[in-house]
Amino acid sequence: MNAPVQNLIALEIDGKPVEVAPNTTVIEAANQIGIFIPHFCYHRKLSIAANCRMCLVQVEKAPKPLPACATPATPGMKVHTHSDYAVDAQKSVMEFLLINHPLDCPICDQGGECLLQDLAVGYGAGKSRYEEDKRVVPNKNLGPLISTDMTRCIHCTRCVRFGQEIAGRMELGMAGRGEHAEILTFVEKTVDAELSGNMIDLCPVGALTSKPFRYTARPWELSRRKSISPHCGFGSNLIVQVRSGRVMRVLPRENEEINECWLSDKERFSYEGLNSPERLTRPMIKDGGQWRECDWQQALGFVADKLKAIRAQHGAEQIAALASPHQTLEELHLLQKLLRGIGSGSIDHRLRQSDFSADASLQGVQWLGMKIADLSRLDRVLVIGSNLPKDHPLIAHRLRQAVKKGAAISVVNPFDDNWHMAMAHKVISAPHAMMAALSEIVVSSNKSANGQSSETAAKIAVSLKTGQHSAIFLGNLAQHHPHAAQLHWLAQQLAQTTGATLGFLGEAANSVGAYLAGATPFHRGARGLDAAAMLKNPRKAYLLLGSEIELDAYNPKLAMAAMQAAEFVVALSAYRHRATDYAHVMLPVAPFSETSGTFVNTEGRAQTFNGVVPPLGETRPAWKVLRVLGNLLGLDGFDYNSSEQVYAEMNVSWNLPMSLNNKLASAPARHAVKPDADRADAVAAKAGLQRVGDVPIYQSDPVVRRAVSLQLTHDAVVPVASINSPLYRRLQLAPGDQVKLRQEGAEIVLAVTVDDGLPNDTVRVATGHPMTGELGGAFDTIEIERAARVGDDAAMIQR
């Protein structure tokens, strides 16, 4: 909506008239008419600091030059940005900035993309009048992602403001006065925010640069290629910079409707995984227990023959496919088409899901329920079962901005992690008690319903009801939950009674796309086994597309058992992962950077991209592999020449908008939803301890697992068992103790830590991590006991 004309402010900049909305600054007004005012500290997404003084301009009738970034446009104002008066001020600031700047551009990573370097060309002098010794500032260890050369810092405080305002925590600050002022962390701390890499982009000089990229290339040697992030469901737009067929780094591509100008660290630094030595580069067949490299013809011929044989011998339903939701729309479409062509409906991409009882009542594809941009406009939000800042760093950022504008965010969660934003209400309950907790909110929100509810539940209900734009989101944990359908149904009821919008936080890049492609067992009426059922009832043959099932499944133990028992496992993968233990054929397929394809993000936006580098070695795009396999299996309709043809066949633009629907037609069969029944359920579950198994941020997909720098961050530390103090005392643990964890007969030993944000009788142990891969279901019962101490043995010997 345009502001009424009479509200506009008319002013003149460099003789050009411009009309701007009230509260527009001079620098923004100048931008509107294409006049560039030099600046360093100003950034349109950050608060105004006005500290660099580079944007000083001449304003008629003002007694001194004014900073354009902080000066509001006023009616009749006459601004000169390039007059002698203004340029004199700008040049003097540039001189001041340069006197203590090392001018080590030839060895500076920022060289070639440095704002100071660029502006110095226009405003700097050829020779400095400053002949004293320059300031030297010690470098800081900010962690494995950000490299520092603090002597280059010009104190613009963009990084500090980013931390406070966008990342939600002040991990950098400026300590010291005057010339001794320097940017640093709190004593011995590093920068750990999930969005920290953006500080590298924000830094206008070479003070903060990318540690993984350091000294590897010059910006002018790199080609800029557009791409889409393959990680969480957000669908950030990327610039992938490549040289000689190799991805050198990833930068954000601005898209106000999605990632704005930001990227999460996962999206920015995962590219290291693309160049991992673990990449699979040639097709391999296991021959007499030994892996043997072969050519594609041999490999695909072998796969086709084997699948045909299994179909003939055991029936098509003995062939199942487990696809990663990080694969492209085209790949998932061809996989399901191939499988259904063979005659099996057993395909699924919901590898971490454990409750499929809602499948029959799904009305469509589960999505965010709104546009991503609308997240910042919400004023009441309830998030159910989510590790939001880790699972969806940029959704967390959007909600953080909403909180700043007064939004109230509440959660129902099985732990109490810091989201780095003000929280309105929290219900922290064990996974088995989450349904009861949610029921209480439903009861509170519905006057006609009977039942008891806690004070917090009532507050959340009131909060949602009183909002202008309320939303309820089901996070990854709610989707993986053993009673996911019930949580879904309760959330839907709550949305109805409160007028809130119901949304799902898309776990993976193509969580929406995979439904659309039909990578589910219920596509177009044909029923097959879901992801859990095809592992519980082991199949003879499995096709794994991009999935490292030993890490990606809800129950890794069960998954491994099924794989190891299978007669034939084909792993289409970019990496040599544990499939080398259980697979019979390994086919190197391209990661997102080496293929064209489409991801449909959580807001239902289909984003098609091209490959940015040629496939590594003998790697081939999976859509081509599946196309040829379709031909070899004698299936019809596998004659594509491009991924675009696959895409066209899917008629996405027609199907997608109609498909997005979060509604369940009826209550899931397994649960007659009555609060009392939920409580009974909860009590029943109380017999043992329940595991809370969330996926660590840097274990969520195969690429990020191999991003070496991310694996050095605090978020990637070795998993520990977290328990609350009552349980810690009950187990008679002491500092330094380790614990034995047991699920379904398997046992691992981990360090233990106390987290009093955890509810009673829960043990939080990460899933999706190689060190916990022996364990069972992420939210199943678990046993814990103190592991033998070193001293125990010694005592034994003494006796």
Added chain:
Amino acid sequence: MSDQTAKPEQIILAGLDGERTWRLADYDKRGGYAALRKILADKMTPDAVINEVKKSGLRGRGGAGFPTGLKWSFMPKHAGERYLVCNSDEGEPGTFKDRDIMRYNPHILIEGMAIAAYAMGIKVGYNYVHGEIWDVYQRMEDAIAEAREAGFLGDNILGSDFSFQLYNTHGYGAYICGEETALLESLEGKKGQPRFKPPFPATFGLYGKPTTINNTETFACVPWIIQHGGEHFLAIGRPNNGGTKIFSVSGHVTRPGNYEVPLGTPFAKLLDMAGGMRGGRPLKACIPGGSSMPVLPGEVMLQADMDYDSIAKAGSMLGSGAVIIMDDTVCMVRALERLSYFYYEESCGQCTPCREGTGWLYRVVHRIEHGQGRQADLDLLLSVAGNIQGRTICAFGDAAALPVKSFIQHFRAEFQHHIDHRECLVSHEVKAAA
């Protein structure tokens, strides 16, 4: 009484020659809290109080000289949270008046702040005391406790429906925290760095709420104004320069100290009050308003009167009223080196010209003083100072630049001598007399 009040020589420091003058009992004996009682008893309207202050011509005593009544009238009238802040972060080199007000007459400040709070309808005030005078802070704490006990502060003051909570707080000695917005940041518990203005504290002050900030001495003038009338106060000084002013006289005088005199008192008379020049030596130079203000040659000063307009006409500013006296033993290069070092060390480092420029200025003056000066250095100093002045977030940049400009303007020959001869123009014999 009325004869005495018609034209007193002193308002704030009057009657402080007794014992334990800082106690409430002594203040009471001197007629203390009469103004506050009068306002509450007469149910004077807040606007009437502000009008009285406007009539008095009282100008801010912290340095800028902004009309106090006008500043008070900027405070929005709405009912929400608003704050009153006293800037007792007296850090300007040469200035030591506020500490003596608080040390010897703390209740006059408390009464002044209570009246100001009444006039602007403010319920909460803070007195921000400089961080290096702990004894004074402690004394203010005792005084506030006394005042609260006696019903001059707190809820329903003197049985009226006027309530005002006043708290002391202290910094840690950073000069920049005397800048009012840096003071607010510090008061909020953050690093003391000036804010960009606008918005001004009157609309966006402490915790983002409308805030009025005045200097200690300014508040201390208020009780007298209310009790005796704005016109009387104005009549003490000169038109546009009403009332008395405390001058902190330091340097080469016989009796350095605080002298409260009516504005417009001739400088020569003030110098006499301070016992004249130490050892009868000639007056070489004087900084009349604290170290941030331009220096003036002695002969110019001897013709000037001590009020805002007269000093401005002479080419400097009255500032905080710190009168730094220098006799002929002073090397002006060395004096400037010391001042530049101060600004170099105290710059907050937030904005570029000040952070980088103050160090540059100091280094160049330093090398001139130490016989390393170059011919181009004086022009360089003037250029760098000019590039700082008017281009920074707060007035600190100007404060660092003005001494450099004025020292070179008035004593260029001395600087030139240092550069040409690598030694001081002031002879060793003269220096030895210091």
